[in-house]
Amino acid sequence: MTQFFTHEGFDLAFEDRLPQAGTGEPVLLIHGFASSHIVNWVSPGWVKTLTEAGYRTIALDNRGHGLSSKSYDPAAYTPENMAGDAAALLDHLGIERAHVMGYSMGARIAAFLALEAPERVATLVFGGLGYGMVDGVGDWDPIAEALLAPDPAGITHPRGKSFRAFADQTRSDRRALAACISTSRALLSEAEISRINQPTLVAVGTTDDIAGSAFALAALMPNAESFDIEGRDHMLSVGDRTFKQRVLDFFAANPL
Template sequence: MDFFEADDGVEIGYAVEGEGSPVLLAHGFASTHEVNWIATGWAKALTQAGYRVIMPDMRGHGQSGKPHDKQAYTLSAMAADLVALLDHLGEPGADLMGYSMGAMVSLVAAMERPERFDKIVAAGVGAKLLDPRRDPGPVIEALLTNDPSSIEDKGALLFRTFADQNKQDREALAACFEAVRAPFPADGLSRITRPVLVVAGETDSQAGAAEPLAERMPNGEAFTVPKRDHMKTVGERAYKEAVLKFLGE
């Protein structure tokens, strides 16, 4: 991996593969660029389609810096990392795809720096993003406990297990989760005039339906991945085909 320093001094690791039109990828919470984009076949699919794939480890994750202060993990701060990475690479703009947390960051990046992004794919998110009541407590407790067997919330246990599988800094992730679970700035969605594809699995209870979120944006469209939940949507062939079609239009 290569590294650069973000605007606030946090070191961000990233990898680049392929040649062609750039696509910037923002992975999900407790994941890494390798788990989210390489192991799932995304990097291969995009490079074979003629794209240059730019994959950071989001701050707090993988090989990037891991501050323990929740103020370091606002969606705006992470969106600024994406812009700073484009600056570092000398890229004036790119298509942008995020999954779950990365999709939240991507939508905020499209709100705040629309001149830097062409098409946006927000996957692993949906109607639940519009709900201001998103209690981070159970997941934070699950991340910080020294006894995983004590975790009763199934969704929280899933995050803890995923964090441990990826050998993450759980204190950094707890700070990150508290920040990204603040009410999403949904009022800004109407300002996103770029084409946006919202993707969610049919049985993804964490995201909810894709359509209500897509409808909040002037050029939003929705795609539902049949019979897939939050974890299984990521590498699904139908998701890849929908995105390649969207980017190629």
């Protein structure tokens, strides 16, 4: 059941699912750009998988996404601000430390959370974002243009066309997403990444042309490992069975 809490003037939607036993180690899930907790985590089976494995599973809609409040001010969508929302949700639920898993933009937010509030983050899973966290993930300006285009039929940029279709499919507020994309892509330096000490799993599809190398990012961190999601691109990696099993194995090996 969707609940709401308020942080920095945003009403933020989230779900908090308990396992059958009624208690379990908490896992905080942070979705990707133009997605929502339903699209990224519920529909592909992550919430079911984690709760059935005994984890308390918490998933939020980032500001500007899903059922959460929208802003058209790009300054609202820095990774620091969205990491602050995630920390505030843990505060709201009285959770001191959690496993934190993010996909794509959500992985970047998770990294900022780990750097700004390391005591809150027990382990990390970065899905759909590897070395692109450091060197960028290509030219995204055409995506903002595609999101704001009055007629999608006129969009020629392949990635712009893909994300416009995804935004329309998820019935997103495209103006809010265009504001978000301009500021949410802040990069982290190799030195900053090397300060992330938590056990970390970096998982990227072998045909993902957005994320960058999982191995190269993991190599920068003192306690990280990489996982190749075989034959999957950026969109299809999310619900992959081997990815889910690898995450379950990772959490089991690194309990709170």
